[in-house]
Amino acid sequence: MTLSNIERKIIENSIRDIKDFPKPGIVFKDITTLLNDKEAYGVLMNHLYQRYKEYNLDYIAGIDARGFIFGAALAQMLRVGFVPIRKKGKLPYTTISEKYSLEYGVDEVEIHIDAFSSIENARVLLIDDLIATGGTANAAATLVKQAGAQCIEACFIIALSFLDGVENLESKTDVYSLIEVN
Numbered sequence: 001m002t003l004s005n006i007e008r009k010i011i012e013n014s015i016r017d018i019k020d021f022p023k024p025g026i027v028f029k030d031i032t033t034l035l036n037d038k039e040a041y042g043v044l045m046n047h048l049y050q051r052y053k054e055y056n057l058d059y060i061a062g063i064d065a066r067g068f069i070f071g072a073a074l075a076q077m078l079r080v081g082f083v084p085i086r087k088k089g090k091l092p093y094t095t096i097s098e099k100y101s102l103e104y105g106v107d108e109v110e111i112h113i114d115a116f117s118s119i120e121n122a123r124v125l126l127i128d129d130l131i132a133t134g135g136t137a138n139a140a141a142t143l144v145k146q147a148g149a150q151c152i153e154a155c156f157i158i159a160l161s162f163l164d165g166v167e168n169l170e171s172k173t174d175v176y177s178l179i180e181v182n
Contacts, residue, residue, distance in 0.1 A: 011040050061144055158181060
């Protein structure tokens, strides 16, 4: 299931561009205006529900922090569990972690070691607001597998298609994005 042209326009028009943030030359895609727009957020969440209701998911894993907003809401709608994938040092229990490269260094994400232990070979949807180079998403997909689950698909509201993030992640899981920015 894909967005209709009308739905796509509603969502696209609700996302604000911030020039030169966080540094000169970058156009930041601000989803806070999408969250603030009840029609756009409703269209988005209804679309995600319709897309994933037949996927037989067990969990949704949201990537820190904006993936929590969409992931937790969708998990409730689908009546499945929600698992946070967080930056290093933010989870209170025993974790497994995965490092990934940034243009200026290395970062790390973690998941609880028992995040999916209640369901053998759990079916998981990975979700975040945006994919750029794909470092965080690749690390998160690796963590889902290391924690004993299957990453059925990775979902992003926005994909920056001029970068290689989607292409890089497709070696690990299917990828769905609602809006592509060239």
